[in-house]
Amino acid sequence: MELFTKTSSTFKLVSSLEKLRARRKNGVFPVEGVRIVTELLKTDFKIRFIIIEATTLKTITMEKVKELAIGRGVSVRYTDKQTFDKLANTKEPQGVIALAEFPERKKHIEKKGNYVFIEKCSNPGNLGTIIRTLDFFKYDGIILSPESVDPYSPKVVRSTMGSIFRLPIYENLEFDELKILAGKFGIKTYAFVPDNGEAMEKIDEKDNFLLVFGPETGSLPQKITNKCDMGVTITGNENTESLNLSVAVSIAAFHFCKS
Numbered sequence: 001m002e003l004f005t006k007t008s009s010t011f012k013l014v015s016s017l018e019k020l021r022a023r024r025k026n027g028v029f030p031v032e033g034v035r036i037v038t039e040l041l042k043t044d045f046k047i048r049f050i051i052i053e054a055t056t057l058k059t060i061t062m063e064k065v066k067e068l069a070i071g072r073g074v075s076v077r078y079t080d081k082q083t084f085d086k087l088a089n090t091k092e093p094q095g096v097i098a099l100a101e102f103p104e105r106k107k108h109i110e111k112k113g114n115y116v117f118i119e120k121c122s123n124p125g126n127l128g129t130i131i132r133t134l135d136f137f138k139y140d141g142i143i144l145s146p147e148s149v150d151p152y153s154p155k156v157v158r159s160t161m162g163s164i165f166r167l168p169i170y171e172n173l174e175f176d177e178l179k180i181l182a183g184k185f186g187i188k189t190y191a192f193v194p195d196n197g198e199a200m201e202k203i204d205e206k207d208n209f210l211l212v213f214g215p216e217t218g219s220l221p222q223k224i225t226n227k228c229d230m231g232v233t234i235t236g237n238e239n240t241e242s243l244n245l246s247v248a249v250s251i252a253a254f255h256f257c258k259s
Helices: 009-016 020-026 034-041 054-058 060-072 081-087 124-136 154-160 175-184 245-258
Strands: 028-032 047-053 076-079 096-101 115-118 141-144 188-192 209-213 230-233
Touching (some): 009 020, 009 047, 009 081, 020 028, 034 047, 034 096, 034 154, 047 081, 115 245, 124 154, 175 188, 175 209
Parallel strands (some): 115 141, 188 209, 188 230
Antiparallel strands (some): 028 096
16 A cells, blocks of 8 residues: 655645635645535535545544545545654544545526525634534525635534535625516515614415525624515514524524425
């Protein structure tokens, strides 16, 4: 078994992918961890290659990962623990990294359905949790405005626990353009505002809707709320500060899909 080192082209490529520019230039993003790499190998995503830390091959779990990769015709490369740890993006590496090719970038929704739009989402952990939540509740996609965090950054990908391979992601879509598309498909738009909106529990909407949220650091711009069909407020303890974005989206996603 030949092991690559820190001077190899493989090491240089993978280590560069921490940066957005390198991910876009090379057309791949890293996926790290046994569970999420296993999830990836079960999808139809194209995979450039996977890296396995050689000593982990002694475990049954990693042998299964290797078998899945070989079964799909994916190239497997090996390295030593010291080199792997330099590439890993986690504090306790599990010994496997895959380089997945980007799916076809989606910008425009093309059908009716249930969606969430976020204006300038900036926290990778929040975005990963939201993607995982929307996948769980079987939403048709998440839509991100320009200036949002890259959904294929290592922290976002890791936080999704594999949901990023299933939930359609629409990037760099301005709300004005989205509103036109929503009208075309008869999608009703709900702007989530901290107060003075319709109490969410009073809304009985089961299908074909768009839930619109502002950034972590502030409310939705008035120019967006004014263009939505209705303002909605999640009611709770008035003495408590506003909800974390991922928590608010999760509560709303559950209510609307179960109403």
